Amino acid sequence: MAKTEIDRLTQLLSRLPGLGPRSARRAVLFLMKKRESLMLPLAKAMTDAAASIVNCPTCGNLDTENPCAICQSPKRDHSKICVVEEVGDLWALERSGAFKGLYHVLGGTLSALDGRGPAQLNVNQLLDRAGETHVQEIILALSATVDGQTTGHYLTECLTGYEVDVSKLAHGVPVGGSLDYLDDGTLTAALKARRPTN
Amino acid sequence: MAKTEIDRLTQLLSRLPGLGPRSARRAVLFLMKKRESLMLPLAKAMTDAAASIVNCPTCGNLDTENPCAICQSPKRDHSKICVVEEVGDLWALERSGAFKGLYHVLGGTLSALDGRGPAQLNVNQLLDRAGETHVQEIILALSATVDGQTTGHYLTECLTGYEVDVSKLAHGVPVGGSLDYLDDGTLTAALKARRPTN
Numbered sequence: 319m320a321k322t323e324i325d326r327l328t329q330l331l332s333r334l335p336g337l338g339p340r341s342a343r344r345a346v347l348f349l350m351k352k353r354e355s356l357m358l359p360l361a362k363a364m365t366d367a368a369a370s371i372v373n374c375p376t377c378g379n380l381d382t383e384n385p386c387a388i389c390q391s392p393k394r395d396h397s398k399i400c401v402v403e404e405v406g407d408l409w410a411l412e413r414s415g416a417f418k419g420l421y422h423v424l425g426g427t428l429s430a431l432d433g434r435g436p437a438q439l440n441v442n443q444l445l446d447r448a449g450e451t452h453v454q455e456i457i458l459a460l461s462a463t464v465d466g467q468t469t470g471h472y473l474t475e476c477l478t479g480y481e482v483d484v485s486k487l488a489h490g491v492p493v494g495g496s497l498d499y500l501d502d503g504t505l506t507a508a509l510k511a512r513r514p515t516n
Numbered sequence: 517m518a519k520t521e522i523d524r525l526t527q528l529l530s531r532l533p534g535l536g537p538r539s540a541r542r543a544v545l546f547l548m549k550k551r552e553s554l555m556l557p558l559a560k561a562m563t564d565a566a567a568s569i570v571n572c573p574t575c576g577n578l579d580t581e582n583p584c585a586i587c588q589s590p591k592r593d594h595s596k597i598c599v600v601e602e603v604g605d606l607w608a609l610e611r612s613g614a615f616k617g618l619y620h621v622l623g624g625t626l627s628a629l630d631g632r633g634p635a636q637l638n639v640n641q642l643l644d645r646a647g648e649t650h651v652q653e654i655i656l657a658l659s660a661t662v663d664g665q666t667t668g669h670y671l672t673e674c675l676t677g678y679e680v681d682v683s684k685l686a687h688g689v690p691v692g693g694s695l696d697y698l699d700d701g702t703l704t705a706a707l708k709a710r711r712p713t714n
Contacts, residue, residue, distance in 0.1 A: 336539040361562035
């Protein structure tokens with residue numbers, strides 16, 4: 319077997335999240351069968367993406383434009399900033415179409431275990447933006463995990479004194495979720511946050 | 517968002533086996549974080565592999581050499597040919613280290629449902645090789661599925677009249693397998709093929 323090329327490709331592919339050594343081998347065989355239609359276009363798409371995509375210096379989003387299309391857009395509500403952990407969370411919110419303001423990507427959460435403090439996150443840039451006069455609301459869209467909530471508390475404290483409203487996502491029953499399968503924490507939160515049916 | 521580059525990369529990655537749209541998005545974000553260490557090397561590895569790796573005209577294996585390293589090797593037993601469905605099966609046998617002969621990749625199985633007849637498989641090349649004087653045994657290492665076994669029967673018939681022994685893999689209890697979880701077919705086969713314990 320061609321130890322060099324095939325093994326190197328398998329080894330690199332197996333580093334992708336969701337692919338282990340076995341599925342990487344399957345992917346390599348699949349790619350070798352579709353050289354012209356998939357393998358070369360994929361190689362080119364990666365080279366192009368690596369060359370053209372940058373992190374927006376304002377919000378941290380990935381885009382070919384600088385600043386990114388969201389930060390540039392006059393159609394977005396520039397008075398609201400939604401704080402997310404990662405670019406993937408920003409994409410998820412964009413897919414939902416529920417938010418028309420701007421974003422701020424923290425780059426993770428505070429984590430004592432992994433040794434990530436405020437200096438490792440884009441906290442200062444957020445405070446700078448919170449100080450701008452047109453910004454009225456900061457929405458914390460962080461994970462409902464211990465680290466996510468700790469980060470939320472920390473940011474809320476940092477933002478005291480700034481003339482902005484700070485809000486966070488509601489906890490409750492997921493749409494489509496059955497009560498039977500929900501954990502106690504979510505049920506308690508949903509019950510506490512109950513609303514009149516009008 | 518940069519619809520063009522990121523979406524194109526996501527769409528191409530999601531065509532790999534084992535990656536759906538969601539895991540492709542995760543993979544793209546992972547790649548964007550590791551541009552120099554993973555994304556560009558991966559693109560290069562793909563371009564290199566596409567350019568340098570060919571199917572061996574004799575056995576169908578993938579290699580940079582032509583004929584492939586296995587067919588060329590004087591250390592392999594050239595009197596035995598192991599017939600497999602796909603290159604992945606050849607790799608699996610090579611990893612086991614249990615076989616030191618040559619291979620022949622059929623390129624699939626006969627399948628009435630998918631309209632694959634003998635003309636779509638490398639059957640004629642196998643018969644040509646079976647006719648060579650130094651070949652003594654053809655081992656059919658095909659899947660224990662209906663299509664695999666049909667293909668095995670067909671090849672056995674084709675090879676009648678050639679001066680070669682035709683054998684196939686044993687059926688039985690997988691090593692590490694518990695009887696409790698085995699299907700009836702495997703249990704029946706293992707019982708029928710029982711051997712003295714000496």
